[in-house]
Amino acid sequence: MKELIVEEGTERLDKYLSNVLDISRSKVQNLIKQDKVKVNGKTEKESFKVSNGDRIEVDDDLDFSIDVEPENLKLDIVYEDPYLMIVNKESGMVVHPAPGNYNHTLVNAVLYHLGKGKTKNMRPGIVHRIDKDTSGLMVVAKTNDALEKLSLMIKNKEIERKYLAIVDGIIGPASGTIDAPIGRDPKNREKMCVTSENSRNAITHFKVLKRFKSNTLVLCKLDTGRTHQIRVHMAYIGHPITNDPLYENKNASSFGQMLHSYSIDFVHPITQKHLHFDVEPPKEFQEYLQKLENNL
Numbered sequence: 001m002k003e004l005i006v007e008e009g010t011e012r013l014d015k016y017l018s019n020v021l022d023i024s025r026s027k028v029q030n031l032i033k034q035d036k037v038k039v040n041g042k043t044e045k046e047s048f049k050v051s052n053g054d055r056i057e058v059d060d061d062l063d064f065s066i067d068v069e070p071e072n073l074k075l076d077i078v079y080e081d082p083y084l085m086i087v088n089k090e091s092g093m094v095v096h097p098a099p100g101n102y103n104h105t106l107v108n109a110v111l112y113h114l115g116k117g118k119t120k121n122m123r124p125g126i127v128h129r130i131d132k133d134t135s136g137l138m139v140v141a142k143t144n145d146a147l148e149k150l151s152l153m154i155k156n157k158e159i160e161r162k163y164l165a166i167v168d169g170i171i172g173p174a175s176g177t178i179d180a181p182i183g184r185d186p187k188n189r190e191k192m193c194v195t196s197e198n199s200r201n202a203i204t205h206f207k208v209l210k211r212f213k214s215n216t217l218v219l220c221k222l223d224t225g226r227t228h229q230i231r232v233h234m235a236y237i238g239h240p241i242t243n244d245p246l247y248e249n250k251n252a253s254s255f256g257q258m259l260h261s262y263s264i265d266f267v268h269p270i271t272q273k274h275l276h277f278d279v280e281p282p283k284e285f286q287e288y289l290q291k292l293e294n295n296l
Contacts (some may be wrong), residue, residue: 006054013039014046017058024189031058068097068119070112073104077113078277083146083270084139088279091135091256096126110140128154128161128225133245133256135282136163137264149269154225159266163220163230164209164281166258166288167239168248171216175207178233182226191246192228194236202226204233212292215242219262230259242288255284 004020011019014032018025031037032046036059039048050056076088087106089095094105110125111118125141127150139159141147153159183199185191203223210217216239220230228247234240235247242248244257260281267274280286 002058004056004058006050006052006056010049010051012046013037013044013048013050013056016050017056018189019186021058068102068107068111068124070116070118071103071108072112073109075106075109075113078137078279079275081268081271083143083268084141084150086264086275086277087138087140089130089135089138089261091133091282091284094132095129095138106138106140114142127151128159130261131228131231131257131259134163134259134261135285136261137161137277137279138261139264139266146270153266153269157223159264161222161261162263163222164260164262164285165218165220165230165234166242166285166292167216167218167234168242169214169216169239170211171206171208171218171239173208175205176237178202178204178206178237180233180236182229182232192226192232194232200224200226202229202233204230206234213295215292217289217292231257258285258288260285 002021006016014025014028017023017028017037021028028037029046032044035043037043038057039050039054074090076090077085078088079086089106096107097103097105107124107126116124125147127139127141127147130136130138139150141150150159180194180202181196181199182192182202183195183197185193185195186197201224205221205223207219208216209219222229226232231241231244231247235244240248241257241259243252243255244259245252248257262281263276263278265276
């Protein structure tokens with residue numbers, strides 16, 4: 001339970017709480033609908049205007065009692081054993097269910113593939129995630145023991161992940177490191193940004209693979225795994241991911257950002273076998289590259 005005293009307010013209740021608690025407005029609205037928000041001891045609508053001195057109590061244990069159903073969806077599995085599998089996620093597929101999007105996710109497909117029934121766990125086996133419109137390799141744990149060990153390996157930087165990206169503009173240096181903390185963008189809650197406020201450290205290494213007339217193909221390696229990290233960092237240095245609908249500020253096509261989880265390399269946490277896999281980008285990515293090649 002959180003208790004807040006409004007020090008400066010004429011905003012809607014949902015907007016005020018979203019800003020103060022640093023959570024999405026949709027989650028705040030769900031909290032209000034579940035009567036987990038009280039203003040001066042009373043429940044109020046999300047459109048209620050808060051005033052100076054209002055006392056707001058928030059029970060932020062939001063009940064997501066939704067059954068996640070197995071679904072027979074296409075999965076491109078590049079490796080599988082009794083403990084884990086490595087999946088080549090297609091662009092456009094959401095990784096795990098969330099409010100407003102409980103179906104057609106990677107989790108739904110994994111549940112079906114493993115022959116499991118419905119669950120209330122929104123992230124069964126998910127060790128790390130990639131954005132909806134980012135394609136490529138992901139590790140999925142099949143046992144709790146593997147999940148714990150793989151999660152610790154991610155934390156300890158023992159799983160190397162490399163991404164291919166087409167960015168806007170010509171990058172001059174052959175390589176570089178972007179070390180800049182990332183947090184929620186206060187002006188647009190759908191976005192992240194480089195900021196010193198409520199942020200976490202983030203490090204991205206990049207290497208130029210090829211320069212075109214107005215774009216650059218780069219290979220990126222992550223030391224950390226922050227939300228939208230490569231997208232935010234490349235935009236921060238003036239070279240946003242091409243066709244990124246959120247950070248490029250142009251009219252992006254429906255395919256989404258030209259960002260692909262290209263390779264993954266680690267020692268299997270159970271068998272101790274060295275695993276390394278590369279997968280080529282999807283055809284939209286390759287077609288765009290070919291178009292750039294043709295314009296040289």
